Amino acid sequence: MDNDSLITFFVLSGINETKSQRFAIFSVTLLCYCVILLVNISVIVTIILDKNRHEPMYILLCTFCMNGLYGTTGFYPKFLWDLLSPVHVIPYAGCFVQALVMYSFACSDLSILAVMAYDRYLAICRPLQYHAIMSKQKLFHLVCFSWLTPFCIMAVNIFLASRLQLCSSYIRRLFCVNWIIVQLACSSAETTINSIIAYITIIIYAFHGFFIIGSYMHLIKTCVNSVENRAKFMQTCVPHLTSLITFLVTILFDVMNMRFGSKDLPQTLQNFLAIEFLLIPPIMNPIIYGFKLTKIRNKILGFIYLKIK
Template sequence: MANSSHVTHFTLRAYLDSGVLRWLYFLIISTVYVLIVLSNLLLIAVICFSRTLHEPMYIFLCSLFVNELWGSTGLFPFLMFQILQDVHQISAPLCFAQIFLVFSYGHVELGTLAVMSYDRYQAICFPLQYHSNMTHTKVLTLIALTWLLLFAAVFILVSLSAHLKLCGEVINKVYCDNYSVIKLACSDITAISIYGMAHLCLLIASPLSVILFTYMHIFRVCFSGSKQTRQKAMSTCVPHLASIMNFALGVSFEILQSRFDMTALPNMLRVFISIYFLTVQPLLNPLMYGLKLSAG
C-alpha cells in the first residue's frame, strides 16, 4: 500500500493541549485498553477450553471477541503514544496501515453480527434442523469467508486511497481515517468513488439486509409462538440486538463527524464521538455475553 503522493506524514489536529493532564489521559486510555484485552481474552479462553460451549453461537462469539482485540489494537497503543507527544504526527505508511486496521475491524464486526443473526434465525425458526443446518464445517466456513473476503475488500479500498495524489497533510481526528485522507486528494478520485459505491452496496448493505431479514422472521416466530418460545428467543437475541444497536450508534457518530462540521462541539466530546465504536463496542460485548455465560 505504498503512497504515491509526496506526503510523507500526516498531522493529527484533534488532540487536546492537555499539558500536565496528559498523564491522566494516558492512564485512563491504558486502563480501558487493558480492560478490553483482558475481558476479551478471558471469554475467548472460556469458550475454547469449555467443551460445552463448542456450539455455533459461541464459536461466532469467539470470532467477535478476536475482532474486538484486532480493532482496539489498531487504536489504543497509538493513542497512548500520541498523548505523550508534543507534536502529533504519523508517517504515511503507518497512517494507511491504521486505516486498514480500523476499517477491517468495522467490516468484520458487521459481517460477524450478520452471520450471528443468521445463526439465531436457524436456531429459532428451524430448531429441529438447527444442528444439521449449522454444522461445525459450515460455521468455520462462514467465519473464514467473513474475515478473508472483507480483509481483501478493505485492502483494495485502502490501496486505492494510498495511491491518490494529496494536496494536504492535516487530518482533523485523533487517528487516521480513510474519508479524511480522500478529502485531501487533488487527483482524480473516480476509481475510488466507483469502488466505494460498490463496496457500500455489496459489503455493507448485504450484511444489513441479512440482519433485517433474519430478525423479521425471528420476531414473527416470537409473536406467534408460546410465552416460553418468546422468552427463550429473546434471551439469546437481546445481547446480539444490543451489540448491533451499539455498533450502529458508533458508526453513526463516525459518519456524522467525518461528513459534517462539528467544531461547535467541545473538543473532548468530539474526540469521544470519534473513538466511540472502537471503545464502547469492545467493552460492551464481553460484558453482555460474559453475564449471559455466567447466568447460563
C-alpha cells in the first residue's frame, strides 16, 4: 500500500507546549524574523549595489546571507501561522519539502564556510596567485558547489524517507525533520539504507569541517610572524571563525538532542535547542561581518546617514 494512502498530513505536536504563551511567542518570533530579514537583506543589497565589493570574499558573504534567508523562510512563516492556528498540521509532501529546505540550508552553510576558508587561505598564504586561482569562473563553480551539492545530497535522503511506510503522523518538533520521519517507519528493517546514506552524508560534511580546520591551522602558522598577515587575519578571518563556531555549536546541540537527548527534557527546552541554528547564526553572521568588515560597515552607515539627512 502506498504511503500517500495511509498518511496525508503530519501533526507538529511540539508546538502544543506553547499554548499558554502563544501570542507572546508569536510577537518575539515575528520580531526575530524581521531582524533576520533586515540584517541579511542589508548586507546583500549593499554588496550587490556597490561594484567595488564584487570581490570573491564579499560575493561569498552575499551567498552566505542568501542561504540564511533561504533556510529561515522554510521555517518562520509556517511557524508563525501555526502559532495563530488551532490545528498544527502540515501536508505530507509539504513536510518533506520543509525537511529538504532545513537540511540543505544547514549543509550549504558548512559548504559556504569551507569555500570561504579556502578563499582566505589563498588571499593570505598565496597572495600573488590569488586572482589567477580565484577567477570569476572558479568562484561561480564554488558557489554552485556550495548550493547544489548539499541540495542534491539531501534530496536523496528525503527521497528515501518518502518511500517508507509510516505508522504514525506525529512529529514532536516545531518543523519536519528527516531523521524523525524515518523513525516513524513501521519496520526498522526498511530504514537500513536510510541510515547508511545518513552516515555517508555525515562523513562528507565531517570532511568539510576537517578541511576548514586544516586551512586555519595553516593560516595561523603563516600569520604568526607577519604583522601585515596578522592584520588581515583579524580583519577577515575572525568573523569567519566566529560564524563557524556559532554554526557548529548550534548544530551540535540540535543533533545531540535529536539523537541522544532524553525525552524527559521539557518540550520548551527541546524546541529551543531545535531552532537555535535557525535563530542565532542568521542574525549573528551578517551583524558580525557588517561590523567587522570596514568597507561594508562604512557603506551601511553611509546609507543610514543619507536617510537621516
